[in-house]
Amino acid sequence: MNNRIGVYVCQCGSNISDYIDVEKVRAEVAETDGVVLARTTMFACSDATQKEIVQDIQNNELDAIVIASCSPKLHLFTFREVANRAGLNPYRYVQVNIREQGSWAHSDNPEMATFKAIHQVKAGIARAKLSQTLTRLRITSVNTALVIGAGMAGMKAALELADMGTRVFLIERDHFVGGRTSQWSSLFTTFETGEEVVLRVYREVDSNPNITLLTGAELVSVKGTVGNFEATIKITPRYIKPGCDMKQYPELEAALKKAIDACPVEVPDEFNFNITKRKAIYNAFKSEFPQCPAIDHEHCTRCGECLKYFDHIDLEQKEETLSVQVGAILVATGFDPYEPAEGEYGYHELANVITLPQFKRLIEIDEKELVYKGRPIHTIAYIYCVGSRQTEGPNKHCSRYCCTSAIHAAIHANRKYHGIQNIHFNRGIRTYGKQETFYSESLEAGDIFVQFLEEEPPVVFSENGKTIVRVNDILTRQKEVEAEADLVVLVTGMVPRKNSNIGELLKIPTGRDHFFNEVHPKLKPVETVIDGVFICGACQAPFNITESVKSALSASSKANALISKGYIELDPLLAEVNQEVCVWCDSCAKACPFDAISKISFDGKQIASVDHSKCKGCGMCLPVCNVDAIGLTGYSDHEIESMIDQMIG
Template identity: 45%
Template sequence: MKKKLGIYICACGGNISDYVDIEKVKESIKDEECVILAKTTMFACGDSNQKDMDADIKANDLSGIVVASCSPKLHLTTFRAVSERAGLNKYNYVHANIREQASWAHSDNKAGATEKAILLVKAAIAKARLAEPLMPFKIKSRRSVAVIGAGVAGLKAAIALSRMNDEVFLVERESRVGGKLHELDTISPEHVSGKELLSRLEEDLIKEKNITLFTNSEVVGNSGTIGDFTLTIKISGSQGETTKDIKVGSVLVATGFNSYTPTDGEFGYNHITNVITLPQFRELLRNNSKKLVCNGKEINSVAYIYCVGSRQVKGENKYCSRYCCTAAVQASLDVKAKYPEIQNYHFTKGVRTYGKQELVYKESNKQGDIYIQFLDKKPPVVTESDGIISIKAGDLLSEKKEIEAIADLVVLVTGMVPDKDTSVGSLFKLPKGRDKFFNEIHMKLRPVETVIDGITIAGTCQGPKNVMESVNSALAAAVKSHSFVSKGELELEPIVAYVNTASCNWCTACSDACPFSAISMVDSEGKQVASINKSTCKGCGMCLPVCPSDSIELISYSNKEMESMIDVLAQ
C-alpha cells in the first residue's frame, strides 16, 4: 500500500522563517511522492499544533509524518509522542533539522538556506517513504539500585529510593558518610550547619531497612546492562581487602567534587604565609576561639579573592562554581559574629548570590564589609613586604584607578573541580563535558540521565551546585533510576545495529570500534560471527563504516534508507 505522508514546516518563532522561506519550502515539497498534506506552523512543538497534528493523522489516515524544525535533540521525543497518541507508530516519524543545519548555519544567505532546507526536507520524505514500523523490545529488570557516593546527594537519593521500596546498595569510598558536609559550618540561606543536616540524613538512613551501606569501599568491576548490572565492590577493612558482587537494575552516580587547589604562586599561594584557601579558612575558624590567629599572627583584617579556579580568563575552568560566592559571604558573616573587630574586604568579579542567597549578601553589606569589583584584565595582585600583605586590583567602577587593601590574611575563594578519581567514569564509560564533569543527555529535558542506559548522575559530579541543588538533582535521579527498576521489565529502543551472519567473518573491527562494548563473538553455524547486545547498543553506527564485508546495518537507518536520502541531497 502506498504511504500517506504529512509534512510540517516550523517557523520556530522566526528562528527559521527569518532566514528560510518556509512557504517556498512547502510549495517545493507538496507534490513529492506520497505527500498528501503539507503545512507551515509558527511553533511545531506548541500544544495547539500538536493537537492539529493529532487530528490530521487521524483524519487523513497518515502512515508517516515529517517535521522540519529545530534539532531532534530538543523535540524528537515530543513528536514521537504525538504520533503515538494519534495511533501512528512513532518510528514512522522522521525529523528534518532545518534550524541548526540551514537557517542558523546560513543566516547570511536566505536563498541558499532555503534551497538547503528544501533538500533536507525532501531527504526526510525519502526516508519516511521507506520507514518501517518498529516495536520496542522488552527485558527483565532487577528491583535494586546501586548508589555510588554517600555525600548529601548520594544519601538523599538512597533514602528516596528506599522509600519507594527499592533495594539500595550505597557505596562510599571513605570511612564515613557525608562527604563535604563535614566541612560546611553554615549552609546559606537556611543557616543550618553541615553536621546538623548530616545528622538528620543519618537518622533517616538508619531507619531505612532497604539500604545496605558499604564504607571504605569502591566499585571496581562492572558487567551487564540496564536491568541487570553486576558490580564488584572492593571492601577495605581491618582484616584486609575483600570483594563482593551485587546485582542491580540501575546505577546512580553521586561521586561529588574536589575543591580547586591554587597553583604555586597563584595570588601568593604557597609563597606568602597568610594566603590560604576558603576550606582552610573554615578550618581555621573552627580551631580558634577568643582570637583569630593564623601562623602565630593575630588577624584584624581579612581579604577574600573570589573566583579562584572558576570563571578563568586564561585557564580551562571557564564555568562559575555557583556556591562559592555565598560560601565566602557567609564566612565573612561568621567571622564578624565571632570577632566583631575584624574588617572584611571582598575582591570580586561580581557577586553571584542568586535567589534567597541575596539576603546573605545584604547582611554582609549591613555589617560594613567592603566590596571591590575588579577588572578581568587587572586582577588582584598580592604582595608582602615586612610582614604586611597588600592586595591591589583594577577597580571596575573607576576603570583607571587601582584599589589597594592591607590585610593580615588573604582567603582564596576556591571553586569546584571534577573529582580527581576517574575510575568510576572509566568503569561505566560515562561521557564528560568540556568542564570535565559527567555529562547529562540534555540539560533541560533529560538532566540526570546519561547516554549509558540505566545509569543516572546526581549532585556535583555533573557540575557545580549548592546543597539545595544537589538535593534536587538527587531526588530527580532517584525517581529516574526507580523508573528503570519499578515495573520488573523495561522497554528499550529498537534502533540498534544488526549483523548479517551469512557474510560476517568476525574480524573484530566492529567490536574494536564500539564505544559501548555491545559487540561480542558467538559461534553460528560452524563459524565465528559478531553478535549485538541489544540492551547495550546505542545505535550510534560506529561499527558500520569499519566493517570490510558490509555485514552490519542499523535498524531504521538501513543502507537503502540512507542511500535514498543521499540521492536527494546529491541532486
C-alpha cells in the same frame, strides 16, 4: 512491499505553505505508485488532524504513512503514536522534514523549495514502502540502585529512591558519611551547621530498611548494562569492631583518647584541610557519622600501641570484596576545593595565606579568639576567584558558591569574634538570588570590597613582617591601594575530584572543565550518555548544597522511573549483524562508541555480536564493515538506496 500508503503534506500554519506550494507537492506525489491517499493539512499535529489520520488509516486499510512536516525531533513520537492508535505498527510511519530542511532553509527560493520537497516526499514514500513491522525490545531490570558517594546529594538520592521502593546500595569511600557538608560548620543561608543537616539525613538513611550503607567502600569495576549492572565493591576495613558508637557509649571516650595519644603515627588531617594533624587512629568529628572511630588503613603501622588502651580495635579485619546487581547507578562523588599552586598569592610561601575551606575549619576550631599559627587575627583579606574564571587552563567556570560562601564566612567570623575587619578583593560579587542579602549584611557590617580585573590580580607580599595585599581597585579610579592583613584567605573554587576513577569505570564523558557531562543541560540534566548511569551533585558542576540536593532528587526519580517496572523498553532501530557474511575483523567493535559489539562463536567461526541494551543505533559501525555484514534496522542499505534513487530521480 507496502502499497497502501497515505501521504500528508503539512502547511504548518504558514511556516511551510508560505514558501512551498504544498498543493503542488501533494498533486505530484499522489500519483506515485503505492500511494492511495494524499492530503494537505493546516496542522498535522493538531488533535483534529490526528483523529482524521487515525480514521484514514482504518478506513483505507493503510499499511504505511508518510507525513511531510517538521523535524522528527519535534513530532516523530507524536505521529508514531497516531499510527499506534490506528492499529498500525509505529515503525511503518516515516517523517519527512520539509520545514527545517525546506521552507525555512530556502525561504529565498520558493520554487526550488517546492522542487526539493517533492523529491523529499517521494524518498519518504520509497522508504515507507520498505518499512517493516518492528517491536520494541524489552530487557529485564532489577529494581536496585547503586548510589556512589554518601554526601548530601548521595544520601538524599538514596532516601528518595528507597521511599519509591527501590533498593539502594549507598557506598562511601570514606569511613564517614556527610561529605563536604560535614566539614562546614555554618551553612548559608540559614546558619544551620553541617552537623545538624548531615545528622538529620544520616538518621533517616541509617534507619531505612531499603538502604544498605557501606562505608570505606569503593567501586572497583562494573559490568553489564542498564537494568543489569554488576558492580564490584571493595570494602576497606575500619579496624574497629562493629557497633562502637561513641554517642551511645560515652564511657569509652577516655580509653579511646589514650589509644589515640599512644599512636605514634601522625598525618595531616584532611578533614581540616591539613591545617591540623591527626593520628592513624582517630575519632569522628562531631559532624561525621557514624560517630565511631576509625583506623587509617594506609598509614597505620600495625604497631599495636592502641590495643593496650582500647578494646574495640580489631586489626584482624580484612579487606572485602562484594558484588551487587543493580539496575541503575547514581554518581554523587562531589568535588574537591581548588588547591592553589605553590606561591599562588603567596600560598605555602607566606605563613598566613590559607584557602577558604581551611578558613571555614579555622572558624569552627577557634572557640573564643581567632588565632592562626599563634597569631591573633583581626584584619582578614579575601581574594576571590582563585581557581575559577581563569582565561587559561581548565578552570574557566565560575564556581558559583564561593562569593556567597566567603561573605558568609566573613559574617560568621564577625559575629563569632571581636574586632574583625574583612576586606574582600573580588572580581565582582555574585551572590545571586536570595544570597544577595548576605552581601548587604556584610556591607552594612563594615566589610570593605575592592574589585580587580583578571589581568591585574592582587599581589600578596611580606613587608617588615606584615602581610600586604596590593591591587588596582577599579572601584577607586583604578588606583593602586594596599591593605595590611593578619590573614589572607584564598577563595578557592570547585574542581572535579582528583583521586577518583569513577568516570573511567563508568565511561561518563567529561567536559573541558573535567566535570561529568549530562546529555543535555536543559532536557536531560541528570542523564549521561550511558543508559542507566545518572549524575547528581557537584561531580557534575559547581553546585551549592541546595542545588546538589535538587539534582539528586531529580536523578533518583529518573532512575526509579527507568528500573522500577522490572523491564526496560528499547528502540528496535539497532545494528544487526549478518551472521553468514561476518568474518570478524573487529573494525565495527573499534568504531562503536558504546562498547556494544563483542566477538562470539557462531557455526564454527568468529563473528561480531551486538548487545542490544548498549547499542544506540548510531550507525558508526556500518561504513567501516569491509564485507557489508552489518546493517541498521529501519535504515537498511536497500531503504537508503531507494531513497537516493527518488532524490536524484
